[in-house]
Amino acid sequence: MPSSLRMAALAAALPSLLVAQSGPPQTVSSTAGPIRVERLASLEFPWAVAPLPDGRLLITEKPGRLRIFENGQLSAPVSGVPKTSYRERKAEQGGLLDVIADPNFAQNQRIYFSFSEPAEKQSPDQKETDDKRFGGFLDLSDNMLVGAAVARATLDGNQLKDVQVIWRQTPKTIGRGHFATRMAFGKDGALFVTSGDRMRFDPAQDPKATLGKVMRIAPDGRADIWSSGHRNMLAIATQPSGQVWVLEMGPLGGDELNLVEQRKNYGWPIVSDGDNYDKSAIPDHKTRPEFQAPVRTWTPVISPSGAFFYDGSLFPWKGDLLAGGLSSQAIVRLTLDGNKVKTEERIIMGRRMRDVVQASDGAILAVTDDKQGELLRLSPATAKTR
Ligand SMILES: [Ca+2]
Ligand SMILES: [Ca+2]
Numbered sequence: 001m002p003s004s005l006r007m008a009a010l011a012a013a014l015p016s017l018l019v020a021q022s023g024p025p026q027t028v029s030s031t032a033g034p035i036r037v038e039r040l041a042s043l044e045f046p047w048a049v050a051p052l053p054d055g056r057l058l059i060t061e062k063p064g065r066l067r068i069f070e071n072g073q074l075s076a077p078v079s080g081v082p083k084t085s086y087r088e089r090k091a092e093q094g095g096l097l098d099v100i101a102d103p104n105f106a107q108n109q110r111i112y113f114s115f116s117e118p119a120e121k122q123s124p125d126q127k128e129t130d131d132k133r134f135g136g137f138l139d140l141s142d143n144m145l146v147g148a149a150v151a152r153a154t155l156d157g158n159q160l161k162d163v164q165v166i167w168r169q170t171p172k173t174i175g176r177g178h179f180a181t182r183m184a185f186g187k188d189g190a191l192f193v194t195s196g197d198r199m200r201f202d203p204a205q206d207p208k209a210t211l212g213k214v215m216r217i218a219p220d221g222r223a224d225i226w227s228s229g230h231r232n233m234l235a236i237a238t239q240p241s242g243q244v245w246v247l248e249m250g251p252l253g254g255d256e257l258n259l260v261e262q263r264k265n266y267g268w269p270i271v272s273d274g275d276n277y278d279k280s281a282i283p284d285h286k287t288r289p290e291f292q293a294p295v296r297t298w299t300p301v302i303s304p305s306g307a308f309f310y311d312g313s314l315f316p317w318k319g320d321l322l323a324g325g326l327s328s329q330a331i332v333r334l335t336l337d338g339n340k341v342k343t344e345e346r347i348i349m350g351r352r353m354r355d356v357v358q359a360s361d362g363a364i365l366a367v368t369d370d371k372q373g374e375l376l377r378l379s380p381a382t383a384k385t386r
Contacts, residue, residue, distance in 0.1 A: 028348060037376055038377045039375070043373045045061055045370065047355065048098045048099045049367050051357060051359055051365065052101050057069040059074075059099075059367065060113065061373075064081060064084045079158065080161065081096060087176075091139050097116070098113065108154070109156065111155050114148055116149075119144075119146065134199070145173065150167040150181065151166065169195050169210055171211075178198050181194060182194045190219065192215070193216075194248075195212065196211065196230075196232045197211050202269065204229050204230055205268075205270065227260045229267045231251070231272070234248070235248075245257065247307055250297070250299075252277055255304060258292065269282065271288045295340065296334070296344075301328075302330070308358055321333070321334045322364070329348065329350055330346040331356055331378075332347075333346075333347065
């Protein structure tokens with residue numbers, strides 16, 4: 001699997017002293033000075049953390065649980081979450097995925113979450129077919145038809161009410177990978193959803209499929225393709241200006257930062273600065289100027305997951321884009337000059353960073369990708385302890 005390739009590359013690249021530790025607060029370095037890293041809770045494969053305006057945090061665990069973190073305590077699983085297609089195995093990228101609070105949560109208690117949904121009809125003779133571009137990493141024993149879905153619900157105490165699926169990836173396909181479905185609200189109140197290519201490549205260029213697209217769901221519920229030609233976009237962030245940015249995982253090399261604009265085509269799988277897992281070449285972006293080129297690419301990859309624009313005052317990073325990194329085990333901070341990247345900093349965390357968000361006080365909250373995953377809070381080590 002691509003993800004295990006990335007893990008192997010990382011194990012070779014990182015010194016052993018960076019192995020995740022538990023216990024008392026840890027300190028990591030940054031150009032803004034030392035950062036205190038507090039471990040608030042442990043979770044099984046957490047995927048997303050979302051702050052609510054009242055200070056509570058929503059956290060998803062990939063195996064299908066939504067929890068609330070409040071007053072230093074993690075709740076029992078919130079009831080009412082639909083069943084996901086999660087199966088515990090290394091290649092599993094589905095399950096309960098992103099969660100985000102409605103911009104008017106304080107008034108309507110509404111949340112949105114994404115998950116991998118099995119098809120209602122499963123036929124017993126379905127089979128995964130190999131694609132040599134994956135270099136032998138596909139799970140050929142898999143035969144379940146799955147697609148990601150986005151649901152809306154009202155949070156009432158520790159239960160979800162009025163759960164309603166508002167969007168589904170089409171078509172549903174076999175395979176455990178590339179659901180993506182990170183979400184961010186646009187300035188106009190529309191919900192942007194990254195829809196991964198489900199490891200099927202070509203649907204990313206097919207206007208009839210919603211795989212490999214960024215979707216825009218209007219406040220009235222209408223879902224439209226916003227941009228196409230994407231692969232596996234595990235991070236999305238809206239800039240204060242309203243511009244929407246997406247980070248996507250490339251294949252072997254070629255992770256991308258894209259500024260996503262309406263009706264534009266970002267080239268996958270026709271071009272990529274990376275290559276296929278069987279080492280066959282994919283033409284680089286510069287060979288096909290008709291496709292939108294990424295603002296930045298990374299080879300070796302960072303494996304971006306989760307991102308936001310910092311607008312707090314605890315760190316001197318206002319306006320910067322911060323992204324989690326899985327294989328890079330870092331938080332990647334980008335300063336922008338207009339729509340170009342000016343500088344990049346890697347804050348080495350020694351953990352696979354699955355999601356990063358800003359807390360209401362300007363601290364950074366993060367979750368790590370592990371069976372013994374963590375909820376972390378980052379604040380300047382020089383600031384007073386809470
Ligand atoms: Ca691209
Ligand atoms: Ca290439």
